[in-house]
Amino acid sequence: MTKALSGRQAQAARNDEVILAAARAVFVADPGAPIAAVAERAGVGISALYRRYASKEELLRKLCSDGLDRYIAESEKALSDDRDPWVAFKAYLRALVDADTNSLTQRLAGTFTPTPELFEAAGRASELDRAVFARTKEYFRPGIVVEDFAVILEQITSIKLGDETRTRQLRHRYLTLMLEAMHRAGEEPGGELPGPPPSMAELTDRWRA
Structure with missing residues (x-):
């Protein structure tokens, strides 16, 4: 107790x-x-x-640590979800959008020096990303890689219009469109995604102070 x-x-x-x-x-x-x-x-x-x-740096590290903890918890929850993998994946992305951890990634990357503990948590989050992707991979259109998710979530959580209720509504509207675009059934014959996917180096370099 x-x-x-x-x-x-x-x-x-x-x-x-x-x-x-x-x-x-x-x-x-x-x-x-x-x-x-x-x-x-x-x-x-x-x-x-x-x-x-x-210090401000200590406060920024705390915000980032809390965001990573929430991200890890949602990822572990998704992996334990025994529903159809695509249904579980959609619920997972919706939970991450509501958690809004990617807003911190967008705005705080490169503004402070991460600690070894933060790098360890980021590594754990990356492992879980790959596990969720592997579980759902057969549902995605060709060309999608796990690193796409970070950028997709950043795009969704960059939406800030009106009050909190309206912002959440719009984020879920566009997340739904993104999910439809990612699904294999939505692929156009012969269609290819423009440009290469983001690399892990591109994503991690933003954290250099």
Whole structure:
């Protein structure tokens, strides 16, 4: 049984959630924003923020770590889904779109120095990507590779129109179109995808500070 937090511990945990939510909103909008902007959005003093996170880089690493943890959890859930592989894959991509972890990839890549733990988590995420792809590969049109998914998700999560409800609606609208385009049944006779797929080097080079 999980031990209940004391009043002070519970308040600290709530404050941390508020700080992280504020940091995500601030840095996804502008990775160059000062850490003071996070404190202002969170409604906490800058000294309180620094007691929890000693630097902007530490805060960015925490955001990235949380995003990777969520991505890994959704990937493991997809692999344990015993439904038809294509049905499970569609549910997996929808969950990733709602988790919005790729917004962090787009905006924070190259803005801080990753730790060995982050590289290890990224490696685990990559392994799971390949396992999900292998399980679903027979459903894809020729030419699609596992690295395509990262860019597709970035394209979908770059959509930000209206309020949160409208943004989610539009993201799922275009995800549905993407899924139809990826499925083998949607392939046009003799059609080839333009340009080569993204390489792993292209995807990882963005994380160089």
